[in-house]
Amino acid sequence: MTGINRPYRPEEDFLGPPVSLTLSPADPQAGSPVTLTATLTNTTRIALRGTVLHLAVNxxxxxxxxxxxxxxxxxxxxxxTMLPPNVEGKITFTAHAIFDVHRHGSDCARATTSVRLPHQSLVGAFDNVGIASDDAVTAADIDGSRSSLSAQALASVGLSPGAVVTYDGVPFTWPATEPGDKDNAVSSGQTVLLSGSGSRLAFLGTSTWGEGKGEGAVVYADGSKQRFPVAVPDWYGRSGSAAVVVPYRNIVTGRDETPVSLFVFDVRLQGKPLHSVVLPKVGDGLQAGVPALHIFAMAVA
Structure with missing residues (x-):
């Protein structure tokens, strides 16, 4: 095979050239134009031949x-380019340059940046599978150690897919998802669009690996922001402050008869038209041993 045993050439051993990437505007919105600008500088001692640059959105x-x-x-x-009108969540922008460094080899340089756009709804922010059927317990993982809520146990307390339930005077719609589908948002500072107005913004959820503590914010249509703290108890066991207690849970080896608890927590609103909510920043995602707050439903009341 040509080139496999050719002599070593020091000029081919180099750190790749840098490529940078900027966005304009820096905080693009769904349905609006955005310009990606990439700069590649050849800081090496050899020519970069046949260079091709790729710019991409997701x-x-x-x-x-x-x-x-x-x-x-x-x-x-x-x-x-134009961002799609329905794009939401984390959007990744990439600059990727590919070039030949000699007749028998090529190299590349890459830069990425990302922004978080508002989710159109809480369902759009779902990023975790927390509910599994009793006959497929490994299809979900709510705590990073393969535990999950049981779909059958939830149904036994009225929480079947799409069910409307009222807790603490607030009607919630339980996720209309099948076991094994994403059904909750791990609360980590995502923005979710809201509409209307009311006296309360209420959430239905629970925490894993300890109390889920963090701060969120309600953003009103006039641009003002109202910050709020949360401290949601851990799901394990029958809590006296629970909105509903589920009789058992699933673990990786099957059924665990220990009950688990779901909670209602809320923020009192100022009565002004709403724009969005920034979910409480409890952590950066799901990790075994680290507290995480899971939100299954929310409602303005």
């Missing part, structure tokens, strides 16, 4: 040829 995008870049030269390219 993996889909545009490519252009930059040709050969001599040592010390820089190339900058921009791409303007």
């Amino acid at each position: 993996g889909s995008g545009w490519r252009c040829g930059l040709g050969n870049l001599a040592p010390g030269t820089t190339a900058t390219r921009s791409w303007r």
Whole structure:
């Protein structure tokens, strides 16, 4: 095979050239234009031959040829595109340059940045599977150690998919999901759009691996912000402050007869039209041994 046993050439052993990526505007919105600008600088001692630059949004995008870049030269390219009107959550922007470094090999340089756009609804923010059927207990993992809520146990207390239940005077709609589908948001500072107005914004959820403590914020249509703290108890066991107690849970080896608790927690509103809520920042996601707050439903009342 050509090139496998050729002599070592020191000029081919180098740190890859840097590529940078910027966005304009820096905080783009769904349905609006955004411009990606990438700059590749050849900081190596050899020419980068046949260079191709890819710019992408969530993996889909545009490519252009930059040709050969001599040592010390820089190339900058921009791409303007429209974000889809229904895009939500974490959006990743990428600049990826590919080039030949000799006749038998190529290399690349890459830069990424991301923004978090508001979710259109709480369902759009669901990022965890917390409910499993008793005959498929490994289909969910609510705590990072393969435990889960039982779909059958939930149904026995009125929480079947799509059920409307009232706790603490607030009607909630339980997720209309099948066991094994994403059914809750691990509360980590996501923004969810709201509409209307009321006196309370209430949540139905629970915590794993200890009390879920953090701060969220209600954003009103006039731009004002109301911060609020939460401290939601752990799910394990029958809590006296629970909105509903589920008779058992699933663990990786099957059924655990220990009951688990779900809770209602809320923030008193100022009566103004709503724009969005920033879910409490309890952690950065699901991890065994680290407290996490799971939100299954919310309602303005």
